Structure formats: structure tokens, C-alpha cells
Amino acid sequence: MDYKAFMIKYAEIGTKGKNRYIFEDILCRNINRKLKPLGDFYVRKEQGRIFVEANSDYDYEDVVEALGKVFGIVGICPVVVLNETDFDSIKNAVITYVDKAYRKHNFTFKVNTRRNDKSFPMTSMEVNSELGHYLLEAFPDMKVDVHEPEEIINVEIRKTVYIYSITIPGPGGLPVGTNGKGMALLSGGIDSPVATYMIAKRGVKMEAVYYNAPPFTSERAKQKVIDLATIVADYAGSIRLHIVNFAEIQKAIYDNCPHEELTIIMKRYMIKIAEELAKANDCQITVTGESIGQVSSQTVFSLAVINDVATMPVMRPCIGMDKQEIVDISEKIGSYETSILPYEDCCTTFVAKHPVTKPILSAIEKSEAKLEGIIEPLYQKALETVEVITCRSGNN
Numbered sequence: 001m002d003y004k005a006f007m008i009k010y011a012e013i014g015t016k017g018k019n020r021y022i023f024e025d026i027l028c029r030n031i032n033r034k035l036k037p038l039g040d041f042y043v044r045k046e047q048g049r050i051f052v053e054a055n056s057d058y059d060y061e062d063v064v065e066a067l068g069k070v071f072g073i074v075g076i077c078p079v080v081v082l083n084e085t086d087f088d089s090i091k092n093a094v095i096t097y098v099d100k101a102y103r104k105h106n107f108t109f110k111v112n113t114r115r116n117d118k119s120f121p122m123t124s125m126e127v128n129s130e131l132g133h134y135l136l137e138a139f140p141d142m143k144v145d146v147h148e149p150e151e152i153i154n155v156e157i158r159k160t161v162y163i164y165s166i167t168i169p170g171p172g173g174l175p176v177g178t179n180g181k182g183m184a185l186l187s188g189g190i191d192s193p194v195a196t197y198m199i200a201k202r203g204v205k206m207e208a209v210y211y212n213a214p215p216f217t218s219e220r221a222k223q224k225v226i227d228l229a230t231i232v233a234d235y236a237g238s239i240r241l242h243i244v245n246f247a248e249i250q251k252a253i254y255d256n257c258p259h260e261e262l263t264i265i266m267k268r269y270m271i272k273i274a275e276e277l278a279k280a281n282d283c284q285i286t287v288t289g290e291s292i293g294q295v296s297s298q299t300v301f302s303l304a305v306i307n308d309v310a311t312m313p314v315m316r317p318c319i320g321m322d323k324q325e326i327v328d329i330s331e332k333i334g335s336y337e338t339s340i341l342p343y344e345d346c347c348t349t350f351v352a353k354h355p356v357t358k359p360i361l362s363a364i365e366k367s368e369a370k371l372e373g374i375i376e377p378l379y380q381k382a383l384e385t386v387e388v389i390t391c392r393s394g395n396n
């Protein structure tokens with residue numbers, strides 16, 4: 001089938017009142033950006049809808065896949081565009097469309113005509129009933145059901161004619177860039193890429209920070225995180241990844257603090273540094289992949305003590321999810337295979353045999369006091385030696 005255009009359906013944007021045009025414009029911009037490498041497309045807004053028109057040849061599968069990664073889109077309708085606007089041409093095109101668009105022709109349907117071109121000699125109702133009649137003639141196993149049809153054959157008569165009926169689901173969410181910026185703590189695990197994806201899905205532009213710990217962690221472990229950021233960037237748009245040298249800080253904690261408290265103290269420093277980077281890059285929130293009870297540092301007691309250093313909201317979109325639910329999302333977005341590659345993480349290098357599961361804030365603060373005079377220069381050095389890599393997928 002030769003689709004010359006796509007109609008884009010979006011949902012929540014419609015509820016934004018006076019700001020609606022901002023959401024629509026950003027969605028158009030994101031669609032444009034995503035499709036740029038795939039052909040010459042013209043994206044336009046029209047009466048609460050967005051049309052993507054192809055001005056060049058393009059690969060249908062590639063375009064549908066790309067649109068399926070643009071947050072804010074709930075449905076993608078491939079559209080046949082017809083330049084002839086007389087009834088006979090429309091009739092023939094609709095029959096050809098239904099013939100090719102469906103494998104089986106045994107469903108209930110109704111025709112839904114919209115007539116913007118008021119000079120057209122028939123009313124919408126007349127077009128509906130005439131086209132319905134011809135479709136029944138061409139496909140005897142189809143049935144009209146005007147109340148609960150399985151398929152609605154849409155025909156829009158303007159200067160050109162648009163025919164569409166199929167809706168391919170989009171990713172939902174809100175267009176990235178409509179809701180501030182976040183700094184994700186991105187490790188090489190399963191959870192944090194999913195968390196980054198979920199916050200981006202709500203329209204937040206994302207940056208990320210990775211705590212690297214050479215020589216305890218390898219170049220491969222770092223590359224894995226770059227790869228994960230790139231996979232998420234396919235949906236979220238480009239992600240600036242801040243790579244922090246964390247080894248000296250970890251070593252100082254290891255040498256000076258009780259080992260069962262290592263992870264908690266380390267996580268507190270991770271949050272502190274993430275906030276510094278967040279503030280320097282105009283982010284309003286930080287994001288982690290934590291989920292209640294998953295490991296000792298994610299009991300509510302541990303989370304409370306870790307969270308105590310935060311001055312910005314820490315968003316934890318995986319917090320109430322089971323591991324399998326997080327895995328399901330990571331498989332869906334394509335990060336799972338990379339996440340499970342067995343490279344060491346900075347947290348596993350300095351892990352205690354019996355980490356605390358009910359840390360007490362005052363005790364942790366007392367342990368941290370032992371770092372005074374030692375950690376400050378290391379902390380400054382970590383911030384001064386950050387490496388920034390912009391991760392973008394092939395087409396954004």
C-alpha cells in the first residue's frame with residue numbers, strides 16, 4: 001500500500017488548555033527531528049491533529065518504528081492521499097484501500113466522512129451511505145455496524161482526499177522538552193535505564209551521570225553505560241552523559257568508614273554529586289532506578305537515609321515495581337540485552353559482606369565525619385574531571 005501521509009493522534013496534550021500549542025509545536029519538532037534521516041517529510045498541525053506528509057520515497061517500516069519512539073504520540077494512522085476529489089475516484093480509492101489494508105474482509109465497519117470542502121456536491125451522510133453500499137458490494141462478508149463497528153473507514157474530503165482506518169499504537173507520554181530537565185543516575189544495571197526512559201516519557205529532557213571507578217571497573221563497563229544511554233536516547237532524544245571518576249571517593253570511604261555502611265555512604269555521595277551536576281545543567285530533579293526492598297540499600301530505612309542528603313526531588317519511577325515488571329519494560333525498550341552484560345560495577349567492587357539494612361542517620365553521619373579533611377579535595381577533583389559524552393541514537 002502506498003501511504004503518502006500519517007495522521008498522528010495524541011492524547012493528554014489536548015488537556016493542556018492555553019499551553020496546548022506549545023505541546024503541539026514541540027511534538028512537531030520532535031517528529032521532524034526523528035524522521036529527518038528517513039526522507040523528506042512535512043509535518044503540520046491542523047485542527048487538533050498532526051499530519052506527517054511524505055515528499056519523497058521512504059521505508060514504511062522504518063518510519064512507523066521511528067514514530068513509535070516519539071513520546072506524546074498515542075496512535076499512528078497511515079493515510080492514503082488522493083488528489084482527485086470526484087466521487088468515483090474516492091469510491092475506487094476506498095475500495096482499493098480496504099482491499100489492501102486488511103488481510104481478511106469479514107469485519108463490521110462504518111464509513112465516517114468529514115467534508116471540509118463544502119463545495120463537494122454530496123453531504124457527509126450521503127457519502128457515508130454510498131461508500132458503505134459500494135464496500136458491501138465489493139466485500140460481501142463485511143457488515144455495517146454504525147454503533148460499535150470493528151473498523152471505522154475515515155474519509156476526509158478537502159482540497160485532497162484522505163483515507164485512513166488503521167491505528168498503530170504509539171508510545172504515549174508527553175513530548176520530550178515540555179517539562180523541564182532531569183539528571184538520571186545511570187548505572188549499567190537494568191533499573192536505571194528504565195527509570196530514565198519513564199521520566200523522559202513524561203516530557204522531561206534527560207541528562208545522566210555515571211560513576212566510573214577505574215581501575216576497579218573497566219573501559220567495557222563504561223562503554224556499556226554509553227550504549228545504554230544511547231538506547232534510551234532513541235526515545236528520549238540526545239542524552240548528555242556525565243562520567244564521574246568516583247574511585248578515589250570510594251576508596252576514601254572504604255578506608256575510613258565501617259564496611260557495612262559503605263553502600264549507604266557511597267549512595268549519599270552519588271546523590272550529592274548528581275545534584276551538583278543537575279544544578280549546573282538547569283535540571284530540576286534527579287532520577288534513580290531504586291525499587292523498594294530490591295537490595296539492602298533500597299529498604300525504606302536505607303532510602304530514607306540516602307534521601308536525607310538530597311535537596312532536590314529524587315524521582316524513583318521504579319519504586320513500586322517488581323523486578324519482572326522492570327525487566328518487561330527494559331525488554332520492550334531494547335535495553336535488557338545490554339544491561340545483563342556481566343561487567344563489573346563500582347558498587348560491586350566495594351561491596352560489604354553484611355551491609356546494613358536499617359541504617360540510622362546519626363550513625364551514618366558520625367561515620368561520614370571521619371571523612372572530613374580527606375573527602376573534600378577528592379570531591380572537588382571528581383567534579384573538575386567530569387567527562388561529558390553526548391549519546392544519541394542514529395536518528396536524533
Ligand code: ATP
Pocket residue numbers: 184185186187188189190191192193209210211212270287288289290294295297298345346347
Ligand atoms: P540498576 O539496575 O539501575 O543498576 P540496582 O538495582 O543495581 O539498579 P543499585 O546498584 O543499588 O541498584 O543502585 C541503585 C540506583 O543507584 C541505580 O538504579 C542508579 O540510579 C544508581 N546507581 C548505582 N550505581 C551507579 C553508578 N555506578 N553510576 C550512576 N548511578 C548509579
Ligand code: MG
Pocket residue numbers: 187188189190345
Ligand atoms: Mg546496579
